[in-house]
Amino acid sequence: MTYKNYAKIVLLIIIALFTSSIFNSGAFSQNQENLTPVLPLVSQEGHFLYTPWHSKTTYLINETGAVNHTWQSTYYPLYDSYMGDNGSIYLAIDSGQGGVQKIAYDGTILWEYHYTLDSSYATHDIVPLPNGDILIIMQEIKSRAQAIQAGRDPNTISNQFYPNMLLQIHQTGLTSGDIVWEWHVWDHLIQDFDATKDNYGNVSQHPELANINFDQYWSPGWPYVNSVDYNPTFDQILISAHNFDEVWILDHSTTTEEAASHSGGIYGHGGDLLYRWGNPQTYDRGDASDKKLYFQHQCCWVKPGLPGAGNILVFSNGNTRPGGPLSSVDEFTPDVDNDTGEYYLPPGGTYGPDDLTWQYMLPGNLFSAGFGGAQRMLNDNTLICSGWTGTFIEVTPDKQIVWTYINPYPYQHDEVYRTQYIPPYEPPPQPPHRPDLECNGSLSWSNIKPGATVHGSFQVMNIGENDSLLNWTVNNTLTWGAWAFTPSSGESLTPAQGPVTIQVYVVVPKKKNAVFQGNITIVNKENKSDYCMIPVILTTPFSHNIQHHGFIEKLFVRFPHAFPILRYLMGF
Numbered sequence: 001m002t003y004k005n006y007a008k009i010v011l012l013i014i015i016a017l018f019t020s021s022i023f024n025s026g027a028f029s030q031n032q033e034n035l036t037p038v039l040p041l042v043s044q045e046g047h048f049l050y051t052p053w054h055s056k057t058t059y060l061i062n063e064t065g066a067v068n069h070t071w072q073s074t075y076y077p078l079y080d081s082y083m084g085d086n087g088s089i090y091l092a093i094d095s096g097q098g099g100v101q102k103i104a105y106d107g108t109i110l111w112e113y114h115y116t117l118d119s120s121y122a123t124h125d126i127v128p129l130p131n132g133d134i135l136i137i138m139q140e141i142k143s144r145a146q147a148i149q150a151g152r153d154p155n156t157i158s159n160q161f162y163p164n165m166l167l168q169i170h171q172t173g174l175t176s177g178d179i180v181w182e183w184h185v186w187d188h189l190i191q192d193f194d195a196t197k198d199n200y201g202n203v204s205q206h207p208e209l210a211n212i213n214f215d216q217y218w219s220p221g222w223p224y225v226n227s228v229d230y231n232p233t234f235d236q237i238l239i240s241a242h243n244f245d246e247v248w249i250l251d252h253s254t255t256t257e258e259a260a261s262h263s264g265g266i267y268g269h270g271g272d273l274l275y276r277w278g279n280p281q282t283y284d285r286g287d288a289s290d291k292k293l294y295f296q297h298q299c300c301w302v303k304p305g306l307p308g309a310g311n312i313l314v315f316s317n318g319n320t321r322p323g324g325p326l327s328s329v330d331e332f333t334p335d336v337d338n339d340t341g342e343y344y345l346p347p348g349g350t351y352g353p354d355d356l357t358w359q360y361m362l363p364g365n366l367f368s369a370g371f372g373g374a375q376r377m378l379n380d381n382t383l384i385c386s387g388w389t390g391t392f393i394e395v396t397p398d399k400q401i402v403w404t405y406i407n408p409y410p411y412q413h414d415e416v417y418r419t420q421y422i423p424p425y426e427p428p429p430q431p432p433h434r435p436d437l438e439c440n441g442s443l444s445w446s447n448i449k450p451g452a453t454v455h456g457s458f459q460v461m462n463i464g465e466n467d468s469l470l471n472w473t474v475n476n477t478l479t480w481g482a483w484a485f486t487p488s489s490g491e492s493l494t495p496a497q498g499p500v501t502i503q504v505y506v507v508v509p510k511k512k513n514a515v516f517q518g519n520i521t522i523v524n525k526e527n528k529s530d531y532c533m534i535p536v537i538l539t540t541p542f543s544h545n546i547q548h549h550g551f552i553e554k555l556f557v558r559f560p561h562a563f564p565i566l567r568y569l570m571g572f
Contacts, residue, residue: 098122
């Protein structure tokens with residue numbers, strides 16, 4: 001093989017390797033970008049997220065029923081799922097004592113946490129908090145003896161009793177989490193059944209406490225909390241007390257210790273109930289005619305920015321409704337001070353309101369004995385999930401059905417606990433017009449007499465977006481010479497104004513045979529990472545016994561760090 005042919009082969013190999021590296025680098029970059037894509041919410045009406053009860057798949061559909069995206073879990077749902085950030089979802093999973101998964105848009109499991117607390121297990125609903133923590137509904141297991149000692153009627157209890165609690169879990173790893181807050185209904189009981197037992201008192205005088213003997217369904221799960229929501233404005237929690245036919249509001253601003261007491265938190269009541277509504281019989285201030293809710297499931301606040309914001313929506317299943325089983329969506333406006341988040345209770349009276357703000361009675365064929373939910377939409381319609389029929393409907397304020405969807409996965413009419421409404425996607429607000437700092441020029445002086453004053457200049461300009469404003473300043477850290485800059489800073493420089501010339505004056509140090517160098521830094525005052533540097537070099541006259549050739553001298557000045565050995569030998 002000739003040298004020429006060998007050289008050609010080597011060249012081809014180098015080109016192939018270089019090309020391969022470019023393509024491989026591009027492919028890797030593309031994969032990285034796909035880890036957190038922008039969710040493609042292209043829809044006029046918004047999207048709907050739900051997980052069928054008998055499916056390990058979560059679906060995001062639009063108003064046509066077309067599937068926009070799916071997420072795959074390794075578990076069946078423990079009722080509910082929620083949209084997170086960057087297209088991820090939170091999914092309550094049915095895994096022994098229960099757990100939660102956070103699944104990325106591309107299917108990556110970002111978190112899988114299993115509840116392992118002794119004598120407790122998860123049930124029903126979760127809600128993600130603004131800080132990324134998860135609030136979950138749990139049941140703790142109490143013995144028959146413990147329940148009786150707490151004042152429970154022995155005739156209404158079997159071997160075990162399951163009072164609810166709430167836990168806030170903070171993710172600490174891919175499969176781990178810490179309990180950072182908790183609330184137990186067990187800490188907030190009252191009873192008037194047995195004066196020899198704990199929690200004895202006058203029920204009607206303590207509406208902030210839960211009567212351990214009010215349980216019209218005599219279920220081991222008590223009060224059978226099946227829904228949870230969070231209000232960041234007031235830092236409050238809304239739960240559905242299913243077996244009480246009530247919704248309750250709690251203070252989340254408490255510590256765990258305060259949540260177990262009757263004082264503390266921003267409202268001063270610890271973990272006691274701040275508000276309750278739906279059935280004043282539960283605190284002995286009403287009768288059956290005053291009851292508003294019947295075996296309800298999902299309850300939630302209408303979110304800020306939506307019609308009716310601050311109101312509460314409840315899916316009332318209607319199992320025990322007078323006149324027959326009919327499900328309804330009930331909207332009411334709580335008696336709350338919108339500035340303080342405090343609720344009004346008239347002395348000796350009941351929590352209001354007495355009347356509903358809006359109600360929609362579902363047709364008989366959409367009766368749902370279990371499950372179900374409702375959410376307000378941006379267009380003032382209400383999205384309703386008839387859980388046991390797997391049917392979603394959109395209803396106008398005047399109660400007209402304008403959209404119907406029947407869940408086909410994994411089979412027609414499969415049950416759905418509820419569906420989450422995702423408002424129509426709006427592009428994120430554009431960032432303000434950003435400047436981009438650039439500098440031109442350098443400062444170079446040679447063979448300058450020590451103590452003299454030299455002059456130079458450089459330019460500062462804004463090469464950013466057309467309407468951007470640059471606020472800049474000179475940051476000089478050089479310790480040699482006395483420096484002056486005119487101007488030393490500037491405000492509101494636009495790209496259209498072009499470059500600004502900075503005049504520089506330096507009093508040279510009184511030192512012969514020296515080379516002074518460094519950089520002057522100019523900084524964008526609004527963005528410290530946006531800066532540029534002007535190189536500086538100054539030399540004073542040389543006085544050596546050896547007469548240096550002019551070319552050598554210029555070469556040393558031009559390249560101050562080059563030729564160190566030669567520089568040393570020649571006395572520089």
